[in-house]
Amino acid sequence: MLKRELKVNFKGYLIWSGVTILMFLVVFLIYPSIINGPEADSINEMMKMFPPELLKSFNMDLASIDSAYGWLKSEGFVFILLIIGCYAGILGSNILLKEESDKTIEYLGVMPIKRTSIVLQKSLAGVVYIIGITAAVGVFNFIGLDLSGDFDKKQYIFLSLTPLLSCVPVFFVCMFLSAFAHKTKKMLGISLGLVILSYVFNTLSSLSENTEYLKYFSVFTLADIRNVIINISVNPLMIFISLFIDTLFLCMTIIRYNKKELV
Amino acid sequence: MNSILQIKNLTKYYGKTLGVKDINLELDKGEIFGFIGPNGAGKSTTIRSVLNLINKTSGEVLFEGKTLDKNDTDAKSQIGYLPSEINLYDDLTVKQMLDLHEKFFDKDISQRRKELTDRLKLDETKKTEELSLGNLKKLGIVLAFMHEPKLLILDEPTSGLDPIIQQEFFNLLTEEKQKGTTVFYSTHILSEISKICDRVGIIKSGRLLKVEPVKELIDKSLSYVTVSSKHCDEIIKDLNIEPTAAENNTVIFKNTSDADTLVKTLAKYRIDKLYIEQASLEDIFLHYYEQEG
Numbered sequence: 145m146l147k148r149e150l151k152v153n154f155k156g157y158l159i160w161s162g163v164t165i166l167m168f169l170v171v172f173l174i175y176p177s178i179i180n181g182p183e184a185d186s187i188n189e190m191m192k193m194f195p196p197e198l199l200k201s202f203n204m205d206l207a208s209i210d211s212a213y214g215w216l217k218s219e220g221f222v223f224i225l226l227i228i229g230c231y232a233g234i235l236g237s238n239i240l241l242k243e244e245s246d247k248t249i250e251y252l253g254v255m256p257i258k259r260t261s262i263v264l265q266k267s268l269a270g271v272v273y274i275i276g277i278t279a280a281v282g283v284f285n286f287i288g289l290d291l292s293g294d295f296d297k298k299q300y301i302f303l304s305l306t307p308l309l310s311c312v313p314v315f316f317v318c319m320f321l322s323a324f325a326h327k328t329k330k331m332l333g334i335s336l337g338l339v340i341l342s343y344v345f346n347t348l349s350s351l352s353e354n355t356e357y358l359k360y361f362s363v364f365t366l367a368d369i370r371n372v373i374i375n376i377s378v379n380p381l382m383i384f385i386s387l388f389i390d391t392l393f394l395c396m397t398i399i400r401y402n403k404k405e406l407v
Numbered sequence: 408m409n410s411i412l413q414i415k416n417l418t419k420y421y422g423k424t425l426g427v428k429d430i431n432l433e434l435d436k437g438e439i440f441g442f443i444g445p446n447g448a449g450k451s452t453t454i455r456s457v458l459n460l461i462n463k464t465s466g467e468v469l470f471e472g473k474t475l476d477k478n479d480t481d482a483k484s485q486i487g488y489l490p491s492e493i494n495l496y497d498d499l500t501v502k503q504m505l506d507l508h509e510k511f512f513d514k515d516i517s518q519r520r521k522e523l524t525d526r527l528k529l530d531e532t533k534k535t536e537e538l539s540l541g542n543l544k545k546l547g548i549v550l551a552f553m554h555e556p557k558l559l560i561l562d563e564p565t566s567g568l569d570p571i572i573q574q575e576f577f578n579l580l581t582e583e584k585q586k587g588t589t590v591f592y593s594t595h596i597l598s599e600i601s602k603i604c605d606r607v608g609i610i611k612s613g614r615l616l617k618v619e620p621v622k623e624l625i626d627k628s629l630s631y632v633t634v635s636s637k638h639c640d641e642i643i644k645d646l647n648i649e650p651t652a653a654e655n656n657t658v659i660f661k662n663t664s665d666a667d668t669l670v671k672t673l674a675k676y677r678i679d680k681l682y683i684e685q686a687s688l689e690d691i692f693l694h695y696y697e698q699e700g
Contacts, residue, residue: 248495251550254458255483257483258478259477260478403462407460407461
């Protein structure tokens with residue numbers, strides 16, 4: 145079952161990883177010409193015009209975009225979090241529901257396998273691929289940065305792990321929600337909406353004190369990139385909360401799935 | 408204990424819509440039980456409730472005397488299911504699908520798999536999405552039979568099969584019956600019921616109307632009677648029947664009472680002519696449907 149799930153989702157994994165890596169490949173190819181070109185100074189001048197709150201929300205107050213690593217720390221990880229978040233959301237909402245949508249659940253449901261086992265094996269396959277895409281993008285960017293010049297390797301390794309803290313919970317939350325649905329189409333919109341809304345909350349929360357409370361409604365708060373950049377470490381509390389959300393939603397999915405009408 | 412499957416007071420509502428109500432059935436080991444009814448009568452709802460694919464509103468299903476739970480893998484490994492509409496993994500070839508199926512079971516079922524694929528002439532190289540309806544059905548049959556279950560639940564099993572494979576399928580069922588396998592055979596094709604089933608359950612609008620041995624149902628329950636007599640009106644009153652036709656001192660009616668009652672009642676009057684014709688299974692089926700409104 146696990147082997148089958150890994151096989152079924154492999155194509156999706158390749159596409160998402162490939163597109164993300166391609167995007168960063170383009171960045172690594174064009175970035176040297178931008179930072180060495182005449183526009184570099186004007187970009188820095190333009191950055192100074194933005195309000196500090198806005199720069200803070202994209203971590204631009206901590207990193208200058210005059211190097212590939214600087215860009216990656218600020219805007220680059222915005223994309224990484226969003227892309228892996230969307231991938232995790234889609235994977236989470238599809239992994240159980242696809243059986244119902246394709247009507248193969250009528251076959252799987254009568255096989256001698258417990259529903260809990262179905263959820264666990266599919267969850268494991270999903271987590272493997274989220275780790276897989278994080279690792280693929282992380283390794284590719286590591287090589288790209290290494291070829292582009294000097295960078296803080298320890299800080300980068302911690303940074304490249306941060307998507308796991310927010311995206312694995314996205315996967316489990318979306319999988320739980322999918323246990324209430326019967327069609328994948330509807331769930332796809334819900335999961336993507338959830339990821340984007342969560343990201344918007346996270347961005348808004350750093351814009352002013354009035355909106356700070358929004359961070360409690362966003363799983364992207366768990367990525368805690370600012371702390372990693374400043375302290376070069378991952379906050380154990382974030383790891384704990386992330387694992388707690390994963391476990392909680394996995395357990396709730398198992399309970400719900402055991403009660404669900406499958407056809 | 409001779410029963411393998413017991414369905415007790417099974418009721419299923421979809422919201423406020425009735426699926427099935429108070430279904431009570433007991434299947435004996437080694438019998439082929441026909442479950443007949445038109446589309447929407449509740450056949451698939453009953454089957455899906457038994458298999459725990461949908462939740463029962465109330466009632467209980469016992470397999471070998473034990474509640475059939477959705478997570479009881481031992482019991483599930485003893486059941487083979489052929490759905491009316493077969494949906495399998497499109498990305499797999501027939502061989503890969505059969506390999507996957509084998510892995511769900513703890514025992515070696517490769518020998519039986521080979522026997523069945525050879526017998527049904529199933530091409531294992533094709534992808535399941537490329538299979539015709541008939542070949543998909545053949546694959547479904549192999550999947551349902553190959554782990555040698557004690558109970559086979561078949562929902563419209565012959566749809567899409569050509570007559571030669573249909574005959575092969577009936578032979579296969581007969582052999583399974585001889586081995587002691589119980590078959591729950593859901594269909595709307597009456598000829599299949601009379602051909603292979605031991606007992607039949609008739610379902611209409613979610614309610615089980617009658618459960619009876621097929622032979623008894625055909626032999627006893629319904630006959631068409633033609634009586635010519637000057638006392639037709641009295642006979643009608645006496646038997647409390649509604650004639651299907653009446654003219655010139657001749658009445659034709661459906662008789663549902665036993666032969667003894669019929670003969671004793673008619674013996675009270677002078678009868679000029681009497682014809683008793685046995686109803687076909689089709690007539691019996693239609694009779695129950697008309698009777699229940």
